[in-house]
Amino acid sequence: MKTQWEIPEIGLKVAKRDSGGYLAAKGVAMPPGVPRSVPAPPGVRDFAGAVALGLNDAPRWLPARFLYDAAGSALFERICELPEYYLTRTEAGILTRAAPEIRKLTGPVTLIELGSGSATKTDHLLRAYSEDADSVRYVPVDVSSSILRAAAERIEDQFPGVKVDGLNGEYEAAFPLLAQYHPSLLLFLGSTLGNLNQAESVVFWRRVASAMPAGSHLLLGADLVKDPALLHAAYNDAAGVTAQFTLNLFARMNRELDAGLDLSRIAHEARWNAEWQRMEIFGRFLSTQRLRIRPLGLEITIRAGEHVMTEISRKFVLPRLTTYLGCFGFRLVRAFTDPRQWFAVLLLQKE
Numbered sequence: 001m002k003t004q005w006e007i008p009e010i011g012l013k014v015a016k017r018d019s020g021g022y023l024a025a026k027g028v029a030m031p032p033g034v035p036r037s038v039p040a041p042p043g044v045r046d047f048a049g050a051v052a053l054g055l056n057d058a059p060r061w062l063p064a065r066f067l068y069d070a071a072g073s074a075l076f077e078r079i080c081e082l083p084e085y086y087l088t089r090t091e092a093g094i095l096t097r098a099a100p101e102i103r104k105l106t107g108p109v110t111l112i113e114l115g116s117g118s119a120t121k122t123d124h125l126l127r128a129y130s131e132d133a134d135s136v137r138y139v140p141v142d143v144s145s146s147i148l149r150a151a152a153e154r155i156e157d158q159f160p161g162v163k164v165d166g167l168n169g170e171y172e173a174a175f176p177l178l179a180q181y182h183p184s185l186l187l188f189l190g191s192t193l194g195n196l197n198q199a200e201s202v203v204f205w206r207r208v209a210s211a212m213p214a215g216s217h218l219l220l221g222a223d224l225v226k227d228p229a230l231l232h233a234a235y236n237d238a239a240g241v242t243a244q245f246t247l248n249l250f251a252r253m254n255r256e257l258d259a260g261l262d263l264s265r266i267a268h269e270a271r272w273n274a275e276w277q278r279m280e281i282f283g284r285f286l287s288t289q290r291l292r293i294r295p296l297g298l299e300i301t302i303r304a305g306e307h308v309m310t311e312i313s314r315k316f317v318l319p320r321l322t323t324y325l326g327c328f329g330f331r332l333v334r335a336f337t338d339p340r341q342w343f344a345v346l347l348l349q350k351e
């Protein structure tokens with residue numbers, strides 16, 4: 001029987017025989033003992049393809065977006081409450097103080113939010129925008145349909161003047177909305193930008209810039225470079241929730257790919273890379289393990305001491321970030337920060 005599998009990262013689609021596995025389909029002889037592949041639903045195939053790609057790269061890596069399954073999203077909500085994780089709290093403080101002024105500077109607009117999640121930090125903005133208007137439209141965009149539905153219900157309850165038009169999908173799905181809902185304010189909060197590496201960031205901002213009509217606004221939350229000790233604490237919390245968040249990605253491999261990993265022999269590691277101005281987060285293998293990617297019929301050996309990068313979290317320096325965004329046609333309208341200058345919220349306008 002022939003099946004299809006694909007690696008969406010590189011748009012690769014391969015026809016494959018169940019009995020032979022991917023390499024056999026490409027004419028590569030399979031070593032004996034490689035498990036047979038089994039058919040899997042599309043979401044799992046995406047994950048399997050990404051894991052196969054990243055774990056066969058050097059250094060090994062996994063795309064950060066797979067951290068956010070139901071268990072991972074719940075763990076991230078707990079991270080936001082940790083005493084060491086200053087980001088969410090600091091950004092919320094900035095938004096509370098700045099919301100009325102942001103509203104004044106943009107005028108009445110539709111709010112479109114990328115990666116809205118539970119959207120609790122958006123409340124300050126929704127309050128400001130619904131205060132002096134009969135109705136405001138809010139378009140949250142998120143890959144998790146359950147979180148999206150819950151957020152929409154909560155917001156329509158809490159803010160009768162807000163009309164919620166949620167969109168379940170990846171960021172790309174939101175780009176056409178920017179012309180449709182003009183004038184709009186695009187929200188990209190929480191320093192989610194930090195997850196994108198240099199190449200991904202260029203692709204992202206080019207797409208946003210070309211989708212945004214001239215004159216429309218962008219509100220960007222960005223975490224700033226600071227004392228590495230504070231960063232280290234934020235990503236190595238005493239309660240170990242961030243470690244659970246990292247390990248959940250490997251647990252997800254066990255759940256969805258039948259990977260057969262011993263999670264007690266994988267350690268969370270987060271370190272500051274000063275030259276790259278980013279936190280780098282890994283699962284470090286404490287012993288050699290052989291893992292299966294059952295849907296693809298692949299096996300991979302990872303040796304003791306090897307690192308698998310699960311995410312990066314870039315930190316920014318304000319004038320440089322502003323000039324960088326200017327290269328894509330975004331003009332800074334106003335920068336808002338907290339008294340300690342730990343985090344910044346930038347209001348920008350597309351030229």
Ligand code: AVJ
Pocket residue numbers: 079087190191192194195235242245311312313314
């Ligand atoms: C959601 C990407 C902003 O980088 O701080 C938190 C994710 N990872 N702790 C971040 C995260 C570990 C978070 N972002």
